[in-house]
Amino acid sequence: MIRSQQGYFGEFGGRFVPEILLPALQELETLFGGLRDDPTFWQEYLQLTQEFSGRPTPLTPLRRLSKELGGANIWLKREDLNHSGAHKVNNVLGQGLLVQRMGKKRVIAETGAGQHGLATAIMSARLGLDATIYMGADDIERQYSNVFWMRQLGAEVVGVETGARTLKEALDEALRDWAASVENTHYVLGTACGPAPFPELVTYFQSVISIEMREQAMKQIGQLPDEVVACVGGGSNAMGAFSAFLDDTSVKLVGVEAGGVGFKDGEHSIRMLPNTGETGIAQGYKTLFLQNHDGQLGDTHSIAAGLDYVGVSPILAHLSQTGRVTPESASDNEVVEAFKLLMKQEGIIPALESSHALAGGFKRAQQMRSDQHIIINLSGRGDKDIFNIAHAMPQPEWAEFLAREAERAKANAQS
Ligand SMILES: *Cc1c(COP(=O)(O)O)cnc(C)c1O
Numbered sequence: 001m002i003r004s005q006q007g008y009f010g011e012f013g014g015r016f017v018p019e020i021l022l023p024a025l026q027e028l029e030t031l032f033g034g035l036r037d038d039p040t041f042w043q044e045y046l047q048l049t050q051e052f053s054g055r056p057t058p059l060t061p062l063r064r065l066s067k068e069l070g071g072a073n074i075w076l077k078r079e080d081l082n083h084s085g086a087h088k089v090n091n092v093l094g095q096g097l098l099v100q101r102m103g104k105k106r107v108i109a110e111t112g113a114g115q116h117g118l119a120t121a122i123m124s125a126r127l128g129l130d131a132t133i134y135m136g137a138d139d140i141e142r143q144y145s146n147v148f149w150m151r152q153l154g155a156e157v158v159g160v161e162t163g164a165r166t167l168k169e170a171l172d173e174a175l176r177d178w179a180a181s182v183e184n185t186h187y188v189l190g191t192a193c194g195p196a197p198f199p200e201l202v203t204y205f206q207s208v209i210s211i212e213m214r215e216q217a218m219k220q221i222g223q224l225p226d227e228v229v230a231c232v233g234g235g236s237n238a239m240g241a242f243s244a245f246l247d248d249t250s251v252k253l254v255g256v257e258a259g260g261v262g263f264k265d266g267e268h269s270i271r272m273l274p275n276t277g278e279t280g281i282a283q284g285y286k287t288l289f290l291q292n293h294d295g296q297l298g299d300t301h302s303i304a305a306g307l308d309y310v311g312v313s314p315i316l317a318h319l320s321q322t323g324r325v326t327p328e329s330a331s332d333n334e335v336v337e338a339f340k341l342l343m344k345q346e347g348i349i350p351a352l353e354s355s356h357a358l359a360g361g362f363k364r365a366q367q368m369r370s371d372q373h374i375i376i377n378l379s380g381r382g383d384k385d386i387f388n389i390a391h392a393m394p395q396p397e398w399a400e401f402l403a404r405e406a407e408r409a410k411a412n413a414q415s
Contacts, residue, residue: 007196012314059216072368086380094205112167113305114146116190121155131155136166191234192313195284206240229361230377235313241377256360258302259329266299272327303332304352330359351380
């Protein structure tokens with residue numbers, strides 16, 4: 001497992017936060033430092049994920065698709081089969097255990113597309129914690145189905161009306177809350193980013209993915225895979241899929257970022273390829289950020305809401321700089337093709353985020369030999385995201401159905 005040096009991975013990482021938050025981050029670091037090597041704590045975490053989230057998730061061979069594409073044998077690590085439909089629940093369940101140990105009763109989180117907010121609301125309901133979720137007002141409009149579920153699960157969802165009314169403003173608001181409530185409140189960070197110790201802590205919980213993957217590969221394939229591929233938003237599912245293989249130099253690790261619609265500013269969310277992200281400090285840590293000429297955070301685009309982010313895990317920034325992780329990108333169009341192919345050939349409906357890993361992985365598999373093996377991390381399922389996916393692939397029948405459904409909902413609410 002990768003370890004930071006005082007919160008740094010090479011030149012990236014660190015902790016750049018207002019003084020008032022330092023004690024809480026130090027408390028978290030000390031607690032995590034004392035638990036990370038304790039096998040009974042890991043066992044407690046595994047038991048929670050087994051009882052509640054269906055772990056271990058399977059390693060599924062794609063026999064038909066591998067034959068159709070030609071090249072390597074393709075396998076999927078099925079994080080889509082977690083409770084709530086994605087890998088995010090691994091991290092929040094782990095942080096829930098830390099919250100219990102700290103004796104705190106309340107958690108807060110910020111969420112863009114709503115997936116992390118939903119996972120946090122689910123964990124809070126399960127563990128009996130109060131949850132407040134900050135979300136940009138525009139994001140609430142775009143992702144209303146997640147808001148609906150968060151509220152049903154008992155979380156308070158606060159719409160943030162300032163600025164561009166999206167993730168960045170929600171983050172500022174959540175940090176303001178935390179500064180005022182840090183005595184009894186834990187901030188649940190959703191990906192392997194942010195101030196230390198979060199990148200390392202989130203990676204630790206998500207590493208359950210590659211620990212299982214390694215064991216399953218030995219059992220089902222009889223050897224380690226030649227390549228492991230994951231999509232990269234903030235980097236948590238990728239670090240989860242990579243971390244147990246970091247010392248296995250025969251295993252190539254490939255992170256696929258959102259290539260969007262082009263390479264101009266604002267058309268993509270690629271941060272690790274040449275001429276994209278630049279070293280900077282924002283949102284509490286140092287990493288490769290997409291930036292404008294004047295050093296302001298840049299605009300991003302992706303067909304997948306979960307990959308639409310300006311920064312990237314400092315651990316991945318470091319590993320891509322040292323060459324251990326190979327960065328790649330997939331365009332929106334390639335993503336839609338891979339999405340359709342997996343559905344039609346294998347009967348699995350992937351998330352649009354995960355379809356980036358599919359697009360990158362399928363392309364690589366075709367360049368590989370038939371005795372080689374590639375594992376693609378399927379970070380989430382798509383059927384829960386029907387509104388997003390229908391938005392990405394507009395169809396008249398769906399629009400007409402929604403119009404009729406709106407009429408029915410209105411009539412129902414009035415009666
Ligand atoms: C949130 C999300 C991602 C991106 O987040 P990472 O931290 O990069 O893993 C990827 N896939 C799915 C299904 C998601 O919900």
